[in-house]
Amino acid sequence: MIFSGIELLFFILGFISCLAMLGLISLNMKSRLDWKKGSIIGLGAFLLLFCIAWSVSSVLEGEPRAASMGIVVFGMPALILLTLGLRMALKKS
Amino acid sequence: MATEKDKTKAAFGRREFLKIGSAGAVLGAAGIAAIPHKAAGEVLDKETKKAVIKPLEDFPVKISPDYKRFSQRNTVFSRAVGGIDPALAAKARTFERFETDESRPGFTRIDWALHHGSWAIEHAATPGSKFGMPNTGWYSWQQNLPEQRTNFLDLNYVNHERHEFTTKAEASAVIKRAARHFKADLVGIAPRNKMWDYDKHFVALNGQEIGWEEFPFKPKSVIVIGVEMDYENMATAPSYTVEGAIGEGYSQMAVTAFQLSVFLKNLGYKAVATGNDMGMSVPYGIAAGLGEGGRNGLLINYKYGPRFRIAKVYTDMDFVEYDKPVKFGVREFCKRCQRCADACPSKSIPKNVEPTMKPTHGGETWFNNPGVEKWYINAKTCFEYWCEGNNSCASCITSCPYNKPDFWHHKLVDKVSALMPGPVHSFMREMDIVFGYGDTFDEKAVKKFWADKDREYNGY
Numbered sequence: 325m326i327f328s329g330i331e332l333l334f335f336i337l338g339f340i341s342c343l344a345m346l347g348l349i350s351l352n353m354k355s356r357l358d359w360k361k362g363s364i365i366g367l368g369a370f371l372l373l374f375c376i377a378w379s380v381s382s383v384l385e386g387e388p389r390a391a392s393m394g395i396v397v398f399g400m401p402a403l404i405l406l407t408l409g410l411r412m413a414l415k416k417s
Numbered sequence: 418m419a420t421e422k423d424k425t426k427a428a429f430g431r432r433e434f435l436k437i438g439s440a441g442a443v444l445g446a447a448g449i450a451a452i453p454h455k456a457a458g459e460v461l462d463k464e465t466k467k468a469v470i471k472p473l474e475d476f477p478v479k480i481s482p483d484y485k486r487f488s489q490r491n492t493v494f495s496r497a498v499g500g501i502d503p504a505l506a507a508k509a510r511t512f513e514r515f516e517t518d519e520s521r522p523g524f525t526r527i528d529w530a531l532h533h534g535s536w537a538i539e540h541a542a543t544p545g546s547k548f549g550m551p552n553t554g555w556y557s558w559q560q561n562l563p564e565q566r567t568n569f570l571d572l573n574y575v576n577h578e579r580h581e582f583t584t585k586a587e588a589s590a591v592i593k594r595a596a597r598h599f600k601a602d603l604v605g606i607a608p609r610n611k612m613w614d615y616d617k618h619f620v621a622l623n624g625q626e627i628g629w630e631e632f633p634f635k636p637k638s639v640i641v642i643g644v645e646m647d648y649e650n651m652a653t654a655p656s657y658t659v660e661g662a663i664g665e666g667y668s669q670m671a672v673t674a675f676q677l678s679v680f681l682k683n684l685g686y687k688a689v690a691t692g693n694d695m696g697m698s699v700p701y702g703i704a705a706g707l708g709e710g711g712r713n714g715l716l717i718n719y720k721y722g723p724r725f726r727i728a729k730v731y732t733d734m735d736f737v738e739y740d741k742p743v744k745f746g747v748r749e750f751c752k753r754c755q756r757c758a759d760a761c762p763s764k765s766i767p768k769n770v771e772p773t774m775k776p777t778h779g780g781e782t783w784f785n786n787p788g789v790e791k792w793y794i795n796a797k798t799c800f801e802y803w804c805e806g807n808n809s810c811a812s813c814i815t816s817c818p819y820n821k822p823d824f825w826h827h828k829l830v831d832k833v834s835a836l837m838p839g840p841v842h843s844f845m846r847e848m849d850i851v852f853g854y855g856d857t858f859d860e861k862a863v864k865k866f867w868a869d870k871d872r873e874y875n876g877y
Contacts, residue, residue, distance in 0.1 A: 377826070381826050
């Protein structure tokens with residue numbers, strides 16, 4: 325094995341973080357985000373990344389229930405915040 | 418059709434994208450250059466640890482002025498194996514009876530064989546040490562001189578020429594590095610403290626009490642060694658399977674402590690390796706900075722929680738840098754958590770919120786030594802359950818929220834928990850349950866331990 329599971333996880337997380345940052349910047353350029361919309365989307369993106377990190381780590385340590393709960397506890401709010409934030413940002417005024 | 422304005426906007430977007438990308442790459446490279454030898458995660462972990470783990474100058478547990486040293490005769494093991502308490506002795510004789518059940522995961526013939534295989538070194542190399550027998554096998558008190566060696570293969574002797582270390586820090590570092598080489602997962606060094614040594618040693622097999630005057634030298638330091646027990650195996654508690662983790666821990670204790678004692682002897686210092694004998698391991702572990710005392714009566718370490726075994730090496734070496742006790746919020750967490758008390762099948766762990774100076778469990782107390790502020794467990798009912806269940810239980814280790822694999826997210830939770838007030842601890846306890854950690858009597862854990870899926874044994 326070249327990389328351990330946790331090394332691969334954080335490499336991919338770094339890549340996704342980079343994409344998320346670029347996405348956020350591009351969104352800001354398209355439709356100027358105020359601090360409220362930006363915070364909601366930013367928090368949603370952070371929670372989604374945390375959810376991926378938690379759940380994959382839980383699978384790697386052999387605790388599938390903790391992984392599922394991670395998706396529920398961190399993933400659901402992440403999706404809600406992202407949906408809400410993006411709807412607010414892309415809403416035509 | 419795209420207008421000129423749109424084209425300009427798109428081109429500007431691509432330029433911006435490239436600019437941002439380049440800026441990110443420069444920042445990343447600068448970041449890497451700034452920390453060439455350490456990963457950012459390691460630096461972050463080290464810095465946050467400083468906020469959580471506080472070194473202390475004094476022993477962090479309140480001791481009563483009328484505290485008296487404990488006589489080993491009064492441990493449950495001494496009374497049971499030594500036959501002092503006939504009823505308990507009768508129960509002890511039923512412990513480790515050959516009784517298997519193929520329909521019950523964790524209690525099959527294979528689990529039983531794992532139990533014996535794991536304990537084999539401990540039983541052969543240090544017979545009786547698991548119930549505190551002093552001066553036995555590799556834990557022998559002998560301090561032979563080179564001329565007393567049986568033959569050239571006998572390496573267990575005190576060298577005439579004593580190696581003098583330049584500094585105390587160097588001595589401490591060398592001892593710890595050697596201990597790690599001998600497979601110690603944790604090492605701490607504390608000054609010898611008579612308070613934590615048994616008043617008198619007790620040889621359970623013949624009922625003989627031995628005073629410290631018979632010990633071959635005056636110990637000045639105690640090297641405390643922690644040996645991790647396997648997380649996956651520990652999840653099977655209580656069962657014969659979990660004896661695998663416990664027995665393996667005890668066997669490794671014997672190997673590591675013995676090798677370290679021979680290492681010290683070769684440097685010209687007197688040394689005796691010990692397991693459960695000589696003195697109480699938990700206070701020595703606290704003094705050596707390996708952790709805090711928990712509600713379950715065990716030493717809770719930052720990395721392993723209570724999932725490790727403790728061995729000690731007594732030595733006359735005192736030119737060494739001693740470790741300081743530490744605090745990282747265990748006692749505060751234990752006040753509200755109580756998962757071990759809930760999981761204990763014999764209800765031997767008290768549920769009073771605050772630690773006390775004397776037992777509160779309401780049963781017999783001869784096995785407790787009052788005068789120390791802690792949670793006093795009922796060792797008798799605990800041991801009776803062992804005899805009934807025919808295994809060493811360990812539910813209090815498995816159920817403890819500090820018992821986690823070494824993964825970043827548990828350390829994060831521990832750190833947040835340590836920095837937060839009480840109500841957060843209650844919430845963390847509930848989350849620990851909801852997330853499925855610390856289950857006991859878990860037959861799935863036994864199946865998981867034995868499952869062959871995704872395991873590789875040939876190094877490919």
